[in-house]
Amino acid sequence: MSSIISIKNLHKAFFNKKVLHGIDLEIAAGQIIGYIGPNGAGKSTTIRILAGLDRQFRGEVTVMGYNVKEEPLEVKKRIGYIPEAAEIYEVLTPLEFYELVGGLQDLEWETTRKRAKRLEEYLQLSYAKDQRIDTFSKGMKQKVLLISGLLHDPDLIFLDEPLAGLDANSVIRVKELLQRLTERGKTIFYSSHIMEVVEKISDRIILLNNGKIAANGTFEEINRQARSGSLENLFATLTGATSEALGDFDFTADE
Amino acid sequence: MIWLVGLANPLWQAFGADPKALRLILATKLKMDDRGGYVMGQQQKPKSGMEKLVFFFMTLFGAFTILFFVKLDHHATAVSLVFSFWVIYIGLLLITELSETLFDARDLYVLLSRPITDVTLSLSRILHIGVFTAKFALCFAVPVGIYLAIWVGPWPLLVFCFLAVVTVVITMTGTLVFYLILLRRVPAQKLKKIIGYFQMLATGLFFILYQLPQFMDSFEGIENFRVSGEWSGFLFPGFWLGGWWSILVEGGATTLSWAQAGLAIFAASAGAWFYVRQSSNYGEKLLELRMAGSGEADAAKGQGSAVSDENNPWYREAISRWFTRRGVERTTFRFTWRVMLRDMSFKQKTYPSMVFLPILLGIIFFRDSFGSNPNGLVFSTNQILMTLYLTAIVIITPLGQAKISEYYRASWIFIATANKETGAFAYGHLLAVLGMFFIPTMVIVAVLVLIVGGLEYIPDIILAIGANLLFTFIFHYLDKHLPFSQNKQAGGFETFGPFLVVSVSATILGFAHYGLRMLPYGLGVWAGALILWISVAVWANFMRREQRIFTEPKTTD
Numbered sequence: 012m013s014s015i016i017s018i019k020n021l022h023k024a025f026f027n028k029k030v031l032h033g034i035d036l037e038i039a040a041g042q043i044i045g046y047i048g049p050n051g052a053g054k055s056t057t058i059r060i061l062a063g064l065d066r067q068f069r070g071e072v073t074v075m076g077y078n079v080k081e082e083p084l085e086v087k088k089r090i091g092y093i094p095e096a097a098e099i100y101e102v103l104t105p106l107e108f109y110e111l112v113g114g115l116q117d118l119e120w121e122t123t124r125k126r127a128k129r130l131e132e133y134l135q136l137s138y139a140k141d142q143r144i145d146t147f148s149k150g151m152k153q154k155v156l157l158i159s160g161l162l163h164d165p166d167l168i169f170l171d172e173p174l175a176g177l178d179a180n181s182v183i184r185v186k187e188l189l190q191r192l193t194e195r196g197k198t199i200f201y202s203s204h205i206m207e208v209v210e211k212i213s214d215r216i217i218l219l220n221n222g223k224i225a226a227n228g229t230f231e232e233i234n235r236q237a238r239s240g241s242l243e244n245l246f247a248t249l250t251g252a253t254s255e256a257l258g259d260f261d262f263t264a265d266e
Numbered sequence: 267m268i269w270l271v272g273l274a275n276p277l278w279q280a281f282g283a284d285p286k287a288l289r290l291i292l293a294t295k296l297k298m299d300d301r302g303g304y305v306m307g308q309q310q311k312p313k314s315g316m317e318k319l320v321f322f323f324m325t326l327f328g329a330f331t332i333l334f335f336v337k338l339d340h341h342a343t344a345v346s347l348v349f350s351f352w353v354i355y356i357g358l359l360l361i362t363e364l365s366e367t368l369f370d371a372r373d374l375y376v377l378l379s380r381p382i383t384d385v386t387l388s389l390s391r392i393l394h395i396g397v398f399t400a401k402f403a404l405c406f407a408v409p410v411g412i413y414l415a416i417w418v419g420p421w422p423l424l425v426f427c428f429l430a431v432v433t434v435v436i437t438m439t440g441t442l443v444f445y446l447i448l449l450r451r452v453p454a455q456k457l458k459k460i461i462g463y464f465q466m467l468a469t470g471l472f473f474i475l476y477q478l479p480q481f482m483d484s485f486e487g488i489e490n491f492r493v494s495g496e497w498s499g500f501l502f503p504g505f506w507l508g509g510w511w512s513i514l515v516e517g518g519a520t521t522l523s524w525a526q527a528g529l530a531i532f533a534a535s536a537g538a539w540f541y542v543r544q545s546s547n548y549g550e551k552l553l554e555l556r557m558a559g560s561g562e563a564d565a566a567k568g569q570g571s572a573v574s575d576e577n578n579p580w581y582r583e584a585i586s587r588w589f590t591r592r593g594v595e596r597t598t599f600r601f602t603w604r605v606m607l608r609d610m611s612f613k614q615k616t617y618p619s620m621v622f623l624p625i626l627l628g629i630i631f632f633r634d635s636f637g638s639n640p641n642g643l644v645f646s647t648n649q650i651l652m653t654l655y656l657t658a659i660v661i662i663t664p665l666g667q668a669k670i671s672e673y674y675r676a677s678w679i680f681i682a683t684a685n686k687e688t689g690a691f692a693y694g695h696l697l698a699v700l701g702m703f704f705i706p707t708m709v710i711v712a713v714l715v716l717i718v719g720g721l722e723y724i725p726d727i728i729l730a731i732g733a734n735l736l737f738t739f740i741f742h743y744l745d746k747h748l749p750f751s752q753n754k755q756a757g758g759f760e761t762f763g764p765f766l767v768v769s770v771s772a773t774i775l776g777f778a779h780y781g782l783r784m785l786p787y788g789l790g791v792w793a794g795a796l797i798l799w800i801s802v803a804v805w806a807n808f809m810r811r812e813q814r815i816f817t818e819p820k821t822t823d
Binding site: 062064084085086087088092094097098099100101102103107110111112113114115116117143159 | 596605609673680683686
């Protein structure tokens with residue numbers, strides 16, 4: 012199977028601080044890829060590079076056959092991207108926001124409207140007519156963002172912490188939605204800190220630590236190496252955050 | 267400053283505040299002020315030379331108020347007018363600049379979870395605002411103080427300093443009590459809007475106030491004007507201070523002077539007392555304000571609240587259909603239009619400047635026309651041309667502001683989508699600003715010019731519109747920001763540079779226009795208009811197809 016994402020020797024630094032240290036990755040289409048790692052590991056940076064938003068890197072990155080450095084527009088046409096904690100122009104209503112996003116993706120308004128309506132129904136997002144986004148809760152805003160990223164029916168979807176702010180029911184809905192999308196041949200590449208979800212829905216898990224890939228495979232494959240039982244333990248083991256390291260910590264000990 | 271506040275610790279304790287906590291909170295807030303930090307979620311720039319410039323201008327305004335002492339025979343009235351100016355200016359400043367600080371609730375999660383009383387919290391706020399206000403009051407006071415010290419004497423200077431403190435207390439507590447009453451009486455969501463419009467109104471008044479010093483010299487018969495010690499002296503808080511001047515400096519105070527002096531002290535004490543009294547549950551109220559706008563979707567849905575405010579979609583749609591192509595151009599047009607209608611910070615920055623044009627024109631027309639011509643109101647070609655070219659203000663200000671937003675991080679959407687002809691963003695954005703501000707204003711100005719000057723000014727109007735559009739294009743080309751993609755604290759040459767270029771080119775083109783009028787049969791003006799309109803059409807066409815490189819918006823920290 013040909014790779015939908017191909018990363019070869021990817022290096023990225025912000026000024027003198029190296030963030031990614033030579034990542035190599037091949038990802039086949041039609042999968043849900045859970046991209047996990049501790050804070051500051053370089054997850055969001057990788058996703059921004061893959062989405063064609065950051066071209067200041069070393070290495071070769073192709074998405075759906077297009078080199079992201081040379082043809083970012085071709086990549087952007089074919090992908091959906093939802094950044095982490097993304098802001099929205101909140102003075103707009105959801106429909107107006109969809110109109111903006113759909114228009115920028117060159118979608119007909121009628122198509123945008125219909126797709127948005129179906130997605131809103133699926134994600135159980137309801138609001139009053141003409142209600143602005145600035146009156147929405149965090150979870151509702153996150154749903155608006157998710158919908159806006161799917162409007163143009165992209166083949167490859169990058170989601171940076173898509174479950175942030177969602178309640179338990181909404182998390183279930185989004186999980187189901189992601190699975191349905193892969194059934195339609197879409198590829199989902201997402202980052203999350205909710206290990207239980209990552210463990211359950213990901214076809215493949217990639218663990219990034221200190222800018223390097225620490226583990227790559229299905230949960231079962233990775234677990235065979237570390238024998239941790241759960242992704243949470245596995246994460247702690249591979250990133251060096253085990254409870255043994257804390258010992259008998261007492262922050263009032265010197266008093 | 268902290269030390270000064272510490273001197274009054276017994277007083278704070280008497281009010282029921284914790285002096286130690288008060289000092290810590292105040293010290294932290296002042297430290298944050300010096301470093302910039304965040305206000306209402308917006309990154310503030312560290313203090314820069316701009317603050318010094320503002321202080322310089324305030325000192326200059328303070329110097330203007332010396333004219334009251336020079337012009338008026340009755341110094342108690344001069345004092346009344348000086349402090350009235352303070353009350354208005356500082357009051358407006360508190361409304362425009364400090365409303366956000368007053369209602370800033372970011373620290374509440376930290377402070378309210380600690381053992382801190384409401385009184386401590388509200389006192390820390392008023393003291394924080396007091397420090398801010400004191401800086402401006404000092405700027406106003408220094409020139410007058412120097413004048414009094416040299417030409418009047420040390421005792422009047424001391425009295426002036428005492429009255430300055432009373433004025434600051436009256437103004438601060440007056441404004442804050444008004445806001446606190448609003449906070450307690452008005453639902454949080456509505457209050458946000460009220461504050462916004464109040465700020466807008468205050469900024470408009472500021473523009474008017476800036477024009478006042480130039481009239482100071484033209485008042486005739488002002489020497490005998492009296493307000494202090496008169497019945498009219500009760501009309502405005504600033505007037506009350508003159509009573510103290512009559513009692514302590516000039517002597518011969520009337521019963522009314524005593525009453526006004528008493529009223530001033532009463533207002534200051536009652537304001538402070540009322541502020542402290544109103545502070546119970548202050549934190550909770552502020553939190554309500556912070557929460558307003560989040561998690562209320564279901565409630566709003568139940569009430570079927572429609573919050574869209576597009577009052578004239580037919581006009582918008584007409585412009586959009588006639589002048590923009592479907593796709594990115596029209597999308598950006600409609601988006602820009604909507605945000606301009608709704609973004610409170612955009613309105614606060616833009617609408618007051620719309621007041622500026624009529625005021626400026628009023629001054630130019632009526633002062634110059636009445637003053638110089640014995641036959642009454644006569645308009646010269648100079649005035650008419652100046653009017654036509656000053657209309658550029660109506661487009662440059664909103665165009666600059668339509669690149670700034672408190673939601674600037676949301677502009678990631680423009681760079682995350684695939685668009686080759688990025689000039690379409692610029693074109694749609696520009697058209698929205700032209701449609702909303704320039705076209706209506708230019709229609710009014712053109713009709714007025716035709717009424718005042720007659721049909722012979724038609725070519726001038728056509729030429730001036732072309733020139734104004736050209737300035738707009740230059741400004742838009744030089745300021746390469748995407749719509750609403752720039753932090754509202756942004757500044758420097760990035761913003762000021764294009765404005766400067768346009769100001770210079772507007773002046774040059776204005777003079778050139780005047781020169782073209784010298785040519786016979788109006789040929790020069792017609793030829794100029796033709797050239798400018800062709801340039802505008804070519805440029806507009808180029809803009810639509812341009813693969814424009816915009817300034818990368820800062821969408822992440």
